[in-house]
Amino acid sequence: MTKRPPALVAIVIYKTFSALLLVVMAIALGLTVKKHQLLVDFSESYALEGKLQIIKWTLKEILNLNPKTLQFTSMAVGLYAIVTAIEGIGLWYQKAWAKILVLVLVGISIPPEIFELIRRMSLLKLAVFLVNLAVFWYLLRHSLSTRDDNQLQ
Structure with missing residues (x-):
């Protein structure tokens, strides 16, 4: 496993x-x-x-x-x-297509979340935004480092 x-x-x-x-x-x-x-x-x-x-x-x-x-x-x-x-x-x-799917869907949601935070700030909106940003950053970083590792082999 x-x-x-x-x-x-x-x-x-x-x-x-x-x-x-x-x-x-x-x-x-x-x-x-x-x-x-x-x-x-x-x-x-x-x-x-x-x-x-x-x-x-x-x-x-x-x-x-x-x-x-x-x-x-x-x-x-x-x-x-x-x-x-x-x-x-x-x-x-750990499927590559899932990482891409999440990156695309979370990436699309970030600009509207920023707009909503500017329009009316709330702790829940901020928490969701920060979690989505962390998910996006982690998967982007992990996907790029995995691709770099595969190219070196």
Whole structure:
């Protein structure tokens, strides 16, 4: 069995966690589409009277979305969960295509993350940005050093 660098194992764990989180989100959005009218009725009832503001805000945001938008978002998030899981599996088996896939997808996400940080800073956004930057830097550095080693042989 091949020994994996600890940083690579950490990236695989991060990708696995991300994929699981995306699956949960896709399922939740899918259920929201199916139960949209039930949520509308619930939000108009007095059941939320005096409840947490976050519940009210979440319901208001979901109810302002078109059910078709929710359905599309659910499918897109589900597809992204599959891609993220494939990235993690490919990295676990130390496949070159997985490193390239992660480099491309993380590289594409960095400029919008910078824009979001400039627009409105939050600890969560900053943490995600820093993790993605570390993943990108590690894989880029590791891919280049592996390629240089292969050219020397």
